[in-house]
Amino acid sequence: MYGPIPDESFPLPATDISRVEPRFLRQQVDYHRSEMPGTIVIDTANRFLYLVQEGGKAMRYGIGVGKAGLEFEGTARVARKAQWPRWTPTPGMIAREPARYGQYAGGMEPGLTNPLGARALYLFQGNRDTLYRIHGTSEPWSIGLAVSSGCIRLFNQDIIDLYNRVALDTVVVVLQDEPLMYPQKEVPQWVARQIGVDPQQPAAQAATAAPPSTTSAYPSPDAAAGPRRPAVSI
Numbered sequence: 460m461y462g463p464i465p466d467e468s469f470p471l472p473a474t475d476i477s478r479v480e481p482r483f484l485r486q487q488v489d490y491h492r493s494e495m496p497g498t499i500v501i502d503t504a505n506r507f508l509y510l511v512q513e514g515g516k517a518m519r520y521g522i523g524v525g526k527a528g529l530e531f532e533g534t535a536r537v538a539r540k541a542q543w544p545r546w547t548p549t550p551g552m553i554a555r556e557p558a559r560y561g562q563y564a565g566g567m568e569p570g571l572t573n574p575l576g577a578r579a580l581y582l583f584q585g586n587r588d589t590l591y592r593i594h595g596t597s598e599p600w601s602i603g604l605a606v607s608s609g610c611i612r613l614f615n616q617d618i619i620d621l622y623n624r625v626a627l628d629t630v631v632v633v634l635q636d637e638p639l640m641y642p643q644k645e646v647p648q649w650v651a652r653q654i655g656v657d658p659q660q661p662a663a664q665a666a667t668a669a670p671p672s673t674t675s676a677y678p679s680p681d682a683a684a685g686p687r688r689p690a691v692s693i
Contacts, residue, residue: 460485461616468543469570471577474599474614483507483521483603485617490517499537499593499621499631501611503529506603508593508611510624518624520617523601525609529635531591537629538583540622543569544594572597577615578622582631591633594618 461484464471476484483506490511494500500509500517503524509517546567548560567573576595583589596602596612606612613621 461614464616464619467577467619469577471571471615471619474616476599476614478600479521479602485518485520485614485620487512487516488519490515494632495630497625497629499625499629501593501631501633502637503611503634504636508613508621510621518620520613520621521602523596523598523604523606523609523612525606525612529605531589532633532635533584535582535584535589535591535631535633537580537625537627537631538588539581540625540627541579541581542622543577544573544575544579545569546573546575549590574609576612576618578618580622580625580631593621593631 461474461476463473488509490509492500492511494511496511496513498511500511501507501522502509503522506522506524508520508522510520511517546563547565548563553560553564574594574597575592576597579592579594581588582591582593592610594610594612595615595618597615598612599614601612602614612618
């Protein structure tokens with residue numbers, strides 16, 4: 460599932476999932492909310508993206524949530540899909556960190572180090588670009604975390620899978636501070652650690668506990684070792 464994909468425009472290596480909790484790996488789960496099949500539901504607080512399926516099921520993906528991912532709530536639609544997209548920092552990013560982002564003012568070419576990764580879904584409300592993106596990542600260890608910047612990121616293998624499953628105009632529902640949406644027998648390890656419960660107890664008993672603020676700032680490009688061009692964090 461997270462092995463290499465050699466036939467991509469930029470051959471994709473296997474993703475190292477050794478530092479990722481199993482719950483954040485792609486899997487089909489029970490789904491009990493009312494959204495129609497085909498809807499994407501983003502549960503930012505709990506770091507999950509759901510693609511609703513028939514029969515009370517959903518495909519669930521682990522996500523990393525950046526600052527921009529916490530600034531939008533509501534309903535949008537997928538107005539554009541891109542394979543191996545270019546990335547251009549916003550004027551605000553360049554103004555805040557010109558030494559870091561100024562060199563990319565004209566855009567960064569697609570590739571393995573591009574922060575949008577292998578695919579991107581662009582969300583609009585009507586004809587207005589929300590600037591909210593669902594995309595891949597060159598930093599797979601960030602999945603399951605709140606990160607320093609960016610929108611909603613998935614493993615590259617997962618964004619390819621999601622990209623292939625959804626069409627233009629797919630409805631996207633973004634939830635903020637939603638109560639736990641896990642199956643009744645699934646209490647996350649990080650919730651259990653925070654509130655001191657047995658991780659095997661029903662999730663409903665832990666639902667009143669606020670998820671911790673787990674923040675991980677990305678390493679700067681200067682910290683990357685070796686001859687390979689470092690990944691750029693957004």
